[in-house]
Amino acid sequence: MTRLFHISDLHFGLEDRAALDWFKGLVRREQPDAVLITGDLTMRARTREFAAACDWIGALDMPVTVEVGNHDLPYFNPIARFFYPYRRIRGIERLVERELDLPGVAVVPLKTTARAQWRLDWSKGWVTKKALARTVAAIDALPAGTTVLVTAHHPLVEAGTRGRALTRGGARALQALAERRVAGVLTGHVHDAFDLVQSTPAGPIRMIGAGTLSQRIRSTPPSFNELRLVDGALSVRVRNVEKVPTPDMQIADVPSDALPPRAPGEPVAPVGAVPPVDPPVH
């Protein structure tokens, strides 16, 4: 059996200290095979927020993969955003967007966070052809019979008109991953957990979202997903401090444009902040 802890949206700067301590205690006691983090490590990609996130992740002392979220790109500095977006992830660079190979199981990253895109809401996801090609090539290179999980920040869902899609290129990516019989696409960004099956022209594919370990909760308390893989069969349990049963923690649909309520003390984006133009989401 392979046991993985999937966490997301830590949002250092507005982290939930009690939830993080609880999680770290569980990791120490239960020793999962790996911890998968699907993005939004920080609130504003500030140096001090990254430093706190990197310290906390480093102290987990176990195999970890990290995706980058829309909140992890330099927020107030468009030059930095374009030219060295990951400069502040010091100490954990080697964990970012890396493939993790466990016995019989591979965790393959898919980049959905765009530095720039031709629409105003930069918080949304975008799977470029290049990013998808890289992920697909990594999957195709795995030994036959490997159970594959894909990690990304944004759920690969396109809803509404093209401009309002949660993740541009998401449907195409889901189809390519379904074609390769990927066991699950693990994402964050929504701040509520879900475990849904999406049909594609290439067959069904499972989309699994983790909640948040920050104060920016949406409709459920802080949580993470415990994944168990036994002979290729994947089960998900949403663990949370309040011990709410998994079915009650999981939302029934992926919202295309969900804004978590502002947490107590959360600052309003300063006037003139560039970019994004829209208020920060997720």
Ligand SMILES: [Fe+2]
């Ligand atoms: Fe996000």
Ligand SMILES: [Fe+2]
């Ligand atoms: Fe988030």
